[in-house]
Amino acid sequence: MPVISVRSRTDRALTVLTAAAALAVLPQTAWAARGGSGGSTEGTATPSGGSGGDSIYASVVTYDESKNGSGGKGAGPVAPAGDWTPPACWYEPKWSPEEFEEEFRKSWDIPHFSGAGEAYRMSQDHYINGEPYDDFNKEKSGEGMWWEAVRDPAREEALDPAAFACDEATFWVDNGETPEVENAITPDILAQLAYSRLKVPGTKVALAPEVATKVNLPTWAWLDKATFKEVAVTASLDAGGLNIQATTTAKPVSLKLEPGTKDATTFPASGECAINADGSIGEPYAKGKADEEPSCGLTYLRSSGGKTFPLQATVTWEIAWTGSGGTGGDLPDGTFGAEQAVTVEEIQSVNR
DSSP: OOOOEEEOTTOOOOEEEEEGGGGGGGGHHHHHOOOOOOOTTSSSSOOOOOOTTTTOOOOOEEEEESOOOOOOTTTEEEESSOOOOOOSSEEEEEOOHHHHHHHHHHGGGSOOTTTTTHHHHHHHHHHHHHHSSGGGGGGTSSSSEEEEEOOHHHHHHHHGGGGOOOOOOEEEEEETTTOSSSTBHHHHHHHHHHHHHHHEEOOOEEEESSOEETTOOEEEEEEOOSSSSEEEEEEEEEETTEEEEEEEEEEEEEEEEEESSSSSSEESOOOOOOBBSOOOEEEEOOOOOSSOSSSSSSEESOOOTTTTTTEEEEEEEEEEEGGGOEEEEEEEEEEEEEEEEEEOOOOOOOOO
């Protein structure tokens, strides 16, 4: 079959595919030509999606981020442990027969690409002429929906191959049924999508001494309990006879300190400070504890020589989810950290 290069109104090449594969993108090409819409507003239930006229995506999934972390300085998304990542693409119910017909026909308003005639003929056979669908399945209007692939906009923009793995052509599903295709939307998939939106506070730890510590002097480190608390995002979908949701929750469980030099010891020796019962990590220094070892902290064994050591503080977040129909489970832990400069000085003594 011939190779076809599909271009939007902006004349940017979207993809190169065979005429058969063109079935999967014809309705989406119209969306790309007009520009997608959507986004996320913190604290509200909003549809997913993104901005950018050349992106081929639009999702009916909504997100409630009212219990998500704040967007304060240093805040950011958790990084999943290992090589696991949330789905870069998935399938969801999107069009009624009438809506799908409208999008399908609009796709031919854009300038035709080489080989468009063959692709259009194949698409007409597939969706209109009964091979296998007849007249966009309008006789089943109200009994089901057309399902379509959706891509994570950030990973599509980064040309992540996983974002282009969902290559099934738009297909029909009766209301209440789940198609037997990988990454068809389920509470589990929703939970993973919610994971990708989790936002946690920055990890700049409080230190004592605060300005500059001394060689061989224990430095206390801690994080406030008011800042490090559970965060959660709920993802929902109500379309095509499906009304499902999943809430993904991240709970801080430990802080890891990496001094930025081998000439240092940590408390505890592993550098892993467990979270306290009240949600705090470590213990603030108080007067009279100079001769005590901190429950969370470190001791530098040499000075930073007029420079600084890059102290890395990383919080591990335990992540789990609950969803529709009693579903739920654990997801990979996430981590989020930050680097802060620590000045270490020699202790000066005066001989008389």
